[in-house]
Amino acid sequence: MSSAGVTAEGVTAERSEFSGKSRYQIVGVWVLLGAIAAVTMYLGVHRVPIGAVNARRIAQLESELKCPVCNDISVAQSEVKVASDMRSQIASFVNKGMSDVQVEQYYEARYGRQILLSPPRSGFAGLVWVLPAVVVVAAGALGGWVLFVRRSEIEMPVPAVGTSKETVTELPNQKVQLDPKRKHKNRWVLVTGIACLIAGLSFFVIRTLGGSSQSRLPSGSITGSTKLSKGQEVTQLLADAKILASDGRYPEATNAYSQVLAIEPRQAEALAYKGWLLQLAGKAGNDPKLVGQAASYERAALKASPRYPDAAFFLGSIELEDYHDVPAAITQFNVFLGDSPSPQLVEIAKPEIQRAFGAEGKPSPV
Amino acid sequence: MSNGQKRALIAAGVVVAVLVLPFAIALATRPPATIDAVASPLVGKPAPQISGKSLLTGSPVSLAEYRGRFVVVNFFASWCDPCGQEAPELDSFAYEHRDGSAEVLGVVFQDESSTAAQFLQKTGGTYPAVQDPGSKIAIDYGIKGPPETFLVAPNGMVVAHFDGPVTRLGLDSYIAKAEREGL
Numbered sequence: 249m250s251s252a253g254v255t256a257e258g259v260t261a262e263r264s265e266f267s268g269k270s271r272y273q274i275v276g277v278w279v280l281l282g283a284i285a286a287v288t289m290y291l292g293v294h295r296v297p298i299g300a301v302n303a304r305r306i307a308q309l310e311s312e313l314k315c316p317v318c319n320d321i322s323v324a325q326s327e328v329k330v331a332s333d334m335r336s337q338i339a340s341f342v343n344k345g346m347s348d349v350q351v352e353q354y355y356e357a358r359y360g361r362q363i364l365l366s367p368p369r370s371g372f373a374g375l376v377w378v379l380p381a382v383v384v385v386a387a388g389a390l391g392g393w394v395l396f397v398r399r400s401e402i403e404m405p406v407p408a409v410g411t412s413k414e415t416v417t418e419l420p421n422q423k424v425q426l427d428p429k430r431k432h433k434n435r436w437v438l439v440t441g442i443a444c445l446i447a448g449l450s451f452f453v454i455r456t457l458g459g460s461s462q463s464r465l466p467s468g469s470i471t472g473s474t475k476l477s478k479g480q481e482v483t484q485l486l487a488d489a490k491i492l493a494s495d496g497r498y499p500e501a502t503n504a505y506s507q508v509l510a511i512e513p514r515q516a517e518a519l520a521y522k523g524w525l526l527q528l529a530g531k532a533g534n535d536p537k538l539v540g541q542a543a544s545y546e547r548a549a550l551k552a553s554p555r556y557p558d559a560a561f562f563l564g565s566i567e568l569e570d571y572h573d574v575p576a577a578i579t580q581f582n583v584f585l586g587d588s589p590s591p592q593l594v595e596i597a598k599p600e601i602q603r604a605f606g607a608e609g610k611p612s613p614v
Numbered sequence: 615m616s617n618g619q620k621r622a623l624i625a626a627g628v629v630v631a632v633l634v635l636p637f638a639i640a641l642a643t644r645p646p647a648t649i650d651a652v653a654s655p656l657v658g659k660p661a662p663q664i665s666g667k668s669l670l671t672g673s674p675v676s677l678a679e680y681r682g683r684f685v686v687v688n689f690f691a692s693w694c695d696p697c698g699q700e701a702p703e704l705d706s707f708a709y710e711h712r713d714g715s716a717e718v719l720g721v722v723f724q725d726e727s728s729t730a731a732q733f734l735q736k737t738g739g740t741y742p743a744v745q746d747p748g749s750k751i752a753i754d755y756g757i758k759g760p761p762e763t764f765l766v767a768p769n770g771m772v773v774a775h776f777d778g779p780v781t782r783l784g785l786d787s788y789i790a791k792a793e794r795e796g797l
Binding site for chain 1: 653655749755
């Protein structure tokens with residue numbers, strides 16, 4: 249075993265230094281780690297907009313709760329009335345500030361544990377949510393400790409005081425400290441590793457159990473200071489739904505539109521875009537019932553707002569693609585083009601409009 | 615065996631069948647005297663509030679006003695066939711307890727008020743029943759599909775939950791049991 253860099257003087261100096269200075273260093277390290285964890289959690293909570301957090305929590309809860317009158321499908325997937333009423337109730341609970349655990353407990357107290365499609369977050373079964381994190385922390389801490397001990401305290405020969413580096417007499421089972429520089433480096437490697445572990449775990453905990461920590465605060469927002477009005481809530485939900493739809497998260501977008509309709513049943517945008525999402529789902533699942541519902545939503549949107557071009561386009565699209573009724577599609581496309589549609593939507597609609605007019609042997613207006 | 619003996623045997627079989635068959639039919643179609651309660655997280659806990667307007671009379675109804683009496687809370691719908699089977703039993707139970715010792719309170723589950731009212735008239739149901747807007751009452755009672763019935767004690771606690779059609783005798787037996795337990 250090499251004895252390079254180890255001297256009797258160094259050992260004595262290190263031992264005397266360890267008892268006083270190192271203790272303060274250890275405390276300082278833990279304070280630093282605590283600060284990192286606190287800052288990480290703060291950033292994790294505040295980096296997501298309130299509405300998006302609530303929409304995500306609502307969508308998550310809807311997918312975790314079983315439709316009580318269905319066979320093993322979630323509230324999010326079911327179209328039956330009770331499931332729809334539960335969706336409205338969940339949205340209302342979350343916006344009132346109830347935590348995810350409280351919402352789950354509310355339904356569990358009425359339906360029993362079988363209402364939960366995933367394990368509950370509280371009680372003994374709730375350990376499944378926490379245990380992985382605890383195991384990772386414990387393993388990380390143990391590994392770190394072993395590494396620390398092994399690197400800083402090595403079984404090696406102790407040179408007798410007054411002897412040169414070259415004439416070393418081996419005295420087994422006596423511990424000596426490494427070169428202070430090397431020990432310092434090891435300590436910082438360890439600290440950086442634990443800091444990364446804590447930061448990662450903090451984000452994991454926030455993302456997994458975020459709802460429960462956020463909504464311990466009193467109002468409908470995670471900051472506890474803002475209560476959204478119905479109008480603001482609708483605007484926020486519509487914005488969330490657009491983002492979710494553009495990300496391809498159609499079930500969650502549909503839920504966001506459903507929440508808008510629970511607040512304002514005649515909201516034209518929510519009716520039109522929920523209809524559009526139902527049409528997509530109907531096409532994907534080859535389900536004419538869903539397509540029929542989609543058409544009903546578009547008609548309801550046009551009834552609520554007769555000059556809403558998006559609803560006219562979606563209804564025209566259903567007439568053309570699903571019902572193969574070209575004249576009816578052309579009627580809706582004409583309404584769409586006559587109601588100042590957005591250039592982006594005209595661009596999207598162009599191929600279908602050209603196909604409909606082409607099928608009738610008429611020149612396309614776009 | 616001679617032909618005469620065979621004919622006699624067949625005739626005896628027919629006579630026995632004619633005599634036994636009505637009894638068998640009667641036994642098979644008769645409502646069972648006992649009904650089995652099923653588990654519910656609500657049993658042993660205060661019954662969730664129910665209030666609304668009676669479908670048939672329009673007068674206000676609430677579970678709280680029946681405090682001090684046994685109440686049979688029944689979730690039903692016009693589209694539910696077993697609900698049609700149990701409705702006469704519930705009506706019979708309500709008539710039997712017309713002295714006010716027990717009440718029946720219906721709650722409409724996922725049905726229109728008009729069709730639910732027609733259902734009650736058709737099946738002879740004279741007990742009060744309320745509509746459930748937003749399925750709030752159904753969710754509060756953890757309903758999974760009608761008919762479902764809860765027996766609420768005079769102290770307002772849920773003492774039994776029945777999933778499926780109930781009978782007058784079955785309900786009476788559970789009331790007697792609850793009374794024996796001092797509820």
